[in-house]
Amino acid sequence: MLAVACRFTAGRFHATPWGRHVNEADVEWPPSPWRFLRALIATWHRKHDPGEFPEARLEVLVNALSGVAPVYRLPDAVHAHTRHYMPVREGRADKSVLVFDAFLRIDPDEELIIAWPDLDPDLELLGSLDALMRDLNFFGRAESWIECRRLEGWNPEDANCRPGNLAVNPATGETSEPVRLIVPRSAADYAQWQQQTVGDLRLEKLAKQKRLSVLATLPERLIDALRLETGDIQRAGWSLAPGATEVLYQRPQGALGVRRRRVPEWHRTSRITTARFALAGRPLPRVEDTVRVAERMRAALMSRAKRRFGESDIPAQLSGHGLPPDNRHAHAFFLPEGNDKGRIDHVIVHAEAGFPQEMLKVFEDLPILRGQDGSQWQVALESVGGREDERHWQAIQSAIPALGHAAVWVTRTPYLHPWHAKKGFGYVEQIRRECRERGLPIPTQVDLLPEIPVGSGRSCRPVQFHRFRTKRGLTQPDTHGAFVRLTFPQPISGPLALGFGCHYGLGLFAPSHDSE
DSSP states (O other): OEEEEEEOTTSEEOOOOTTOOGGGOOOOSSOOHHHHHHHHHHHHHHHOOTTTSOHHHHHHHHHHHSSOOOEEEOOOEEEEEEEEEEEEEETTEEEEEEEEEEEEEEOTTOOEEEEETTOOOOHHHHHHHHHHHHHOOBSSSTTOBOEEEEESSOOGGGOSBEEOSOSBOTTTOOBEEEEEEEEEOOHHHHHHHHHHHHHHHHHSOOOHHHHHHHHTTOOSSHHHHHHOOHHHHHHTTOSSOTTEEEEEEEEETTTTSOOOOOOOHHHHHSOEEEEEEEEEOSSOOBGGGHHHHHHHHHHHHHHHHHHHHOGGGSOHHHHOTTOOTTSOSOSOEEEEEEOTTSBEEEEEEEEEEEEOTTHHHHHHTOOEEEOTTSOEEEEEEEEEEOTTSHHHHHHHHHHOGGGOEEEEEEESSOBOOSSOOBTTBSHHHHHHHHHHHTTOOOOSEEEEESOEEEETTEEEOGGGSOOOOOOTTOOOSOSSOBEEEEEEEEEEESOEEOSTTGGGTTTEEEEOOOOO
8 A cells, every 4th residue: 555645835735627727716626646646757857867766767656656546535625716817918908817816725734645555566666756755845836835755554444535436425325526537547558548549540531730739649658648748738639638537536525615613622511601703704894883783693693593493492592582571681692893993893692691502503603694785794603602611711801802801881882771761860870770770880980972983093973873773663762872981889891781772782881991
């Protein structure tokens, strides 16, 4: 058995499959055996002295690795691409052409393994292979930097990509994804095929120039066929490189899909009270649209929970339905976070009562957040935790301002009083009543602020925020709102959200450590 391990040191692999245009943005994965042998031959030409490493030794190695379809162990890979406008000259005019540069993102510490289970090479052949792999510094395109080494005693049962026509494993029922790879013929098969093809071409009534072009791409030896330039092969009209055959492989389902970062095990063993999601997209929503984003976040999680648990079994900590009247807002708060540019880049989902462990699957399974205007953002679960896990809860607190611990708190979104205002029952009185009913310390000082900073040197007044829920028939006692600074007699821990719409990001406070 022969096995080699390849590590992509730059974390990228660039290679366009045979017969595909570069702008199709496809990537050959796994790398075909044809490509691997061409890389070894190119390394011999660039790095080795024929006097010390004769071509005959190279041909023995190439012939030994030809005609046998290897198996692979594929590391996790993510299909990605960049786009560039390249200048092109057409006649006397210059124009730009959009070019897609596709590649795979691969963990530089992970290895691609290629193995020939039925091959039993001798020491001389192994020495030739070791010498070439030692000097093989890229594989595919030149920026696909690589380090290769030979493995001893690798178990072929660990392979996850094999030749085969069945896309379903009959033993386990696991499905796979078919992919065609180019495998070189054996040297004997190539010699027989080459003689027959040359004879057929001489009998065909082709134009003289065309016949010469095709015959030039049919060398007598397999190693010379592997040396042919791709441009010459295409100009000669070959649909597949001479000396190559297509073999159907089965690779793992979704081998090039995005893989979410696995949530650490400690998250799975603690009571979950807080989950933090990161948003990505252009443009990110404005902090003024906090309540809109929060409503969309709840709707998305409710949809996922309904799909997982069924409509009647959605956890009450998420939905807020079926809880006793005195639950003191123990169900979920959906609290968007703004960055220093005034854009929402995170959303906190917090329930003081704690979510059941099954909700972790719902949190992990939220890929997209869609706005009502058609905009959408990618969502990734960044962290989850619970207050019971003190060490990790402190780490989460340090990363999320809204979970801080302080005596002075300032609104980041407008506070809307939850009861109708009366004489002697305005913002100050309603805040103190709400704190008392929630079991919070009564603030010793409540200051109303005319405006607050929202990032990038920009300030906003309450009326510049969207302050209305979309739920029909909802009574809203306050439509204007106010910014507030609260001073408590002793420090309290967040998150702190008060007033009308507080479960949707309105009345959200953040710690203030100013001495004023």
